[in-house]
Every structure is written in C-alpha cells, then in structure tokens.
Amino acid sequence: MKTLTEEMRNRIIEVQARYPDKEAPLLMILHMANDEFGFLDDDIYEQISKLTGVAKSKIYSTATFYSMYNQRPVGKYHLQLCKNVSCMLAGADDILGHICNKLNITPGATTRDNKFTLTLVECLGSCGSAPAMMINKEYYENLDNAKIDKILSELN
Ligand code: FES
Structure with a gap:
C-alpha cells in the first residue's frame, strides 16, 4: 500500500488552502500524487479523500477521465x-x-x-x-x- 508522506500531506493541505473551493485544486493534487508514486490507485484516492474532504468518487472519476494520470505502473x-x-x-x-x-x-x-x-x-x-x-x-x-x-x- 502506498502512503502519502508527511511532506506530501502538508503540500496538499497547503495547496488546498489557497482555494475557496475544496475541489478546485484536485487536478494539481492528483498531479502531485501521480508524480510521487508514478500512478494512482484506490489507496491513494482514499487517502486524498480523507485529507481533503473531497468525495472519493469525485477523485476517482477525475483521475480516470484524464489520460495524464496513470492508472497502473508505467515504464521509465x-x-x-x-x-x-x-x-x-x-x-x-x-x-x-x-x-x-x-x-x-x-x-x-x-x-x-x-x-x-x-x-x-x-x-x-x-x-x-x-x-x-x-x-x-x-x-x-x-x-x-x-x-x-x-x-x-x-x-x-
Ligand atoms: S488528433 Fe489532436 S493531437 Fe492528435
């Protein structure tokens, strides 16, 4: 299971605090997680949801809509x-x-x-x-x- 590091959690909180709407920085947050882990999965959606208060279904549907977020491990x-x-x-x-x-x-x-x-x-x-x-x-x-x-x- 992949776990958001303390540094990642702090960065996500900091980014989210810049916006009046908690969902507004979701693409940016998903980029951060995708860059950190190389791909996104249910564990990551769950942790981001708990941290940001954004529904996991919203996070999942956003992450799977765009091809820029990897849904599985990829090569170098x-x-x-x-x-x-x-x-x-x-x-x-x-x-x-x-x-x-x-x-x-x-x-x-x-x-x-x-x-x-x-x-x-x-x-x-x-x-x-x-x-x-x-x-x-x-x-x-x-x-x-x-x-x-x-x-x-x-x-x-
Ligand atoms: S059809 Fe638009 S970039 Fe390929």
Missing part, C-alpha cells in the same frame, strides 16, 4: 501516442506499428526492461502538428518513423 518512459482523427489521417497508425515492432510490445504494455510503456490516448491538442505523441511530460510532433527512431535512441 511513457509513450502516449494520439489515436485521434487528425493524427490517424497524418500517419499515426503507421507510427504505431513502427513503435510496436521496434519495442516488441502492443499498446497498453511495458517492455520487459521496464523502460517503455506504450499507451494510445485521445487528442493531445496538437492536431496542427500531427501526428503527435507525449513521452512523460514532453511533446513530440510532426512525427514519422525516422523521428521515432531518433527519439527512442536518445532515451537512456
């Missing part, structure tokens, strides 16, 4: 490839096949060395520079297979 590099219309029309399907072949995984899976996780996500808001992907918190745009090769070779 989390590749989130957009599967929405603009990216697919610009070749994302070909890039997906290339990544799967190169890393020998399917979407939703993590490489055996725990280095890469591949996830398909909805629009990343980067349709004008499709195909787009995020790796952890960085955007990669106008992708093609050669760019994918270069990007992956630079990740240690």
